[in-house]
Amino acid sequence: MRLCYACSKEPAEIFIDYSKRWLCINCFLNYYERKVKRTIEAYRMIKPNEKIGVAVSGGKDSTTLLYVLKKLYPSLNLTAIHLNLGVKEYSDHCNEVLRSFIKKLNVPLIEFNLIKQLGFSIHNFEKTRHGRKICSICGTIKRYLLNKIAYENKLDKLATGHNLDDIVEVIFNCYVQGDIVQLARVNPVLPGNHPKLVARIKPLCMMTEMENLLYASYAELPFRSLSCPLSKGNRSLKNKKFINAIILKEMPTFKHMLFKSYVKRIAPYINPPLEKIFECEICGMPTSKNICAFCRLTKIIKPLPQ
């Protein structure tokens, strides 16, 4: 029987591929929490007395984020924010899973329902010219609404559950596409460089998707069991699959190296062209154009078929 590398007592169950160590369940949970804490401290993500909004989707990443933040910092002022995107079956399922969990955690929850509060859902974009890039549209809508809700509720920061795989996929894609503006936005901490832009933090940026899945499973956190029906075959999923194929075969340290190299050795020397920030002529929220992406998008949607 293989024993845990850390405690040398319990049987090892989990293999951390990039450090090549076997851990038992308890030591894995400890390792995970310590690593998130170290990340938060290394990037100075949270200051005392700050009000932190946590974007929760019902998935393993954001559920783990909320749970671990509450566990690591019990007195932290946390508010969960959930967007119900109106995706058939999927969104209601996410919502149900989430509600009972958050109630138990005793964290206040702000829910925002696209259909009820704005009269449309992500499905409304399916038949527009953006239909093929629905995940990118959904991302824009989510970023806009999460920021607006955090701003209107006077939260100091917004924490999201982005994991290492998410971030490495973006860095990789930016390198291949040469997207220097997006590349400069990859950082684990994004300051809110406008009074209406809430600063963003990514406390799980050092944890792989697999580590989040293992943590959520072994800590017995409830998370959604359905995949979003609109996300099939999107670029980000393809790239991640491809990066994972690289790693398994050739470079177990690829994700960690690409991320650390970017953050520590490349990002400090990148000076992207500065974007001016205006206020949107329609909604007044920050944007680099006259009209923000959210208002441009919501102008073109067709009524939802009943």
Add this chain to the structure above:
Amino acid sequence: MRLCYACSKEPAEIFIDYSKRWLCINCFLNYYERKVKRTIEAYRMIKPNEKIGVAVSGGKDSTTLLYVLKKLYPSLNLTAIHLNLGVKEYSDHCNEVLRSFIKKLNVPLIEFNLIKQLGFSIHNFEKTRHGRKICSICGTIKRYLLNKIAYENKLDKLATGHNLDDIVEVIFNCYVQGDIVQLARVNPVLPGNHPKLVARIKPLCMMTEMENLLYASYAELPFRSLSCPLSKGNRSLKNKKFINAIILKEMPTFKHMLFKSYVKRIAPYINPPLEKIFECEICGMPTSKNICAFCRLTKIIKPLPQ
């Protein structure tokens, strides 16, 4: 029978994977030469009346480079420079293949023999602490000597046969390792920013390794048939294999995109920490330290076993 995409007359024999086109031999040779010419012009690599040194190893890339430069610009003032690195069997084989070819081309050849002129060869580094990174040491020695020879012979520029695969491997490695200084040096044109540093150009930077091999083969250029016995298992070859595995499977345009994105959209926004250039206390050539890498290396070698 599949006909050539360009002439629609001859049978197609060569598949250009990233543009998904089949060409006949003649149209491939034309396409290759036109593309090299376009690269030279796009990056303004050569000005009228410049004296161009061409580093020739005896391999397919540099042999093709010299041949194509002579063909595209018959009146260009070219000088071939060849380093005999003293690698057993390999170096003499390269030298033989090269001599008769260059004689036919009617280009002056400067030969430099490490053993005869400096009393050591690349083998002398095998048993030093650099033995495991012998390709990197060999690169340093070659860069130093090629620059020195070009400088002493008052050449205006030094052209090398680096192909797209070479360059993409370096960019990829710099991204993974976070080597911002090396990354800034990847450009197809490197100005000689010191009176003793000869500017470098890479006219084949847009041509894949496979395209060079096909050109050299179909144009019936003689090139070495042996591989360097010291290069087995080196990082660059592993990375290239790995990148080719990516491309064949997932992204036929990967190399071209990574290169173009870097040169056009990322490099302009990178400001690496500036390195001061001194003159080496031993040899007087440019260096970022007190003593240049060449002199530091040649100080530690042990006598060659006879």
